[in-house]
Amino acid sequence: MRILVIEDNRDLAANLVDYLEGRGHDMEFAADGLTGLHLATSAEPDVIVLDLGLPDVDGVELCRRLRASGNSAPIVMLTARGEIEDRVAGLEVGADDYLVKPVSLRELEARLRAQVRRARGELEGRRLQVADLVLDEQTMFVTRAGEPISLTRLDYELLRELMRASPGVVSRARLEAAVWGDSPPESDSLRTHIHRLRRAIDHPFDQPLLQTVHGVGYRLAPGR
Numbered sequence: 195m196r197i198l199v200i201e202d203n204r205d206l207a208a209n210l211v212d213y214l215e216g217r218g219h220d221m222e223f224a225a226d227g228l229t230g231l232h233l234a235t236s237a238e239p240d241v242i243v244l245d246l247g248l249p250d251v252d253g254v255e256l257c258r259r260l261r262a263s264g265n266s267a268p269i270v271m272l273t274a275r276g277e278i279e280d281r282v283a284g285l286e287v288g289a290d291d292y293l294v295k296p297v298s299l300r301e302l303e304a305r306l307r308a309q310v311r312r313a314r315g316e317l318e319g320r321r322l323q324v325a326d327l328v329l330d331e332q333t334m335f336v337t338r339a340g341e342p343i344s345l346t347r348l349d350y351e352l353l354r355e356l357m358r359a360s361p362g363v364v365s366r367a368r369l370e371a372a373v374w375g376d377s378p379p380e381s382d383s384l385r386t387h388i389h390r391l392r393r394a395i396d397h398p399f400d401q402p403l404l405q406t407v408h409g410v411g412y413r414l415a416p417g418r
Contacts, residue, residue, distance in 0.1 A: 198239035200230030227251025261288035268309035304377035361415035
């Protein structure tokens with residue numbers, strides 16, 4: 195994989211680059227947002243590791259600029275911040291996943307591989323619908339009541355799994371396996387993504403679809 199690391203902590207960046215290079219990956223490194231923005235375009239990475247707190251242009255703004263320019267490389271954020279809203283801020287502007295520091299290098303590599311596989315993967319070409327929410331697996335286009343909904347890649351994977359099972363309940367373990375495979379996150383990433391997904395598909399509409407079944411998991415279906 196061609197991996198771009200954008201991280202201002204040079205000790206952490208050196209550890210990341212040394213480990214991933216040792217695993218056979220081609221590495222690029224930037225210590226600030228502007229350099230990272232340039233390399234994200236010129237180096238054409240397969241995946242980007244992006245620190246949330248950067249000098250000059252922070253990670254959220256950098257991610258926003260990349261997505262606005264049409265750059266679709268998967269982005270895994272690194273953050274020392276624990277609040278859910280800080281994580282959601284990055285996901286809302288187009289990041290695909292996040293890890294909270296300190297980072298497990300093995301988990302980071304597994305997450306990066308998973309993101310690249312999804313970006314290159316074959317689509318199944320089915321059309322899923324729950325109420326007025328529609329997901330086209332061929333185009334990855336999602337609409338509700340005819341209005342387009344923009345989702346990160348991981349949020350899309352969650353929604354697809356929920357729609358395939360609808361109106362059944364999907365356990366947390368099944369959702370984590372569908373999104374993260376054999377490398378489930380140690381932190382409560384699923385709750386963050388569910389929070390983000392609920393805001394995307396339910397917040398502007400009168401009828402909520404994404405339901406929490408306490409102690410079990412989640413269901414996507416019209417309210418009962």
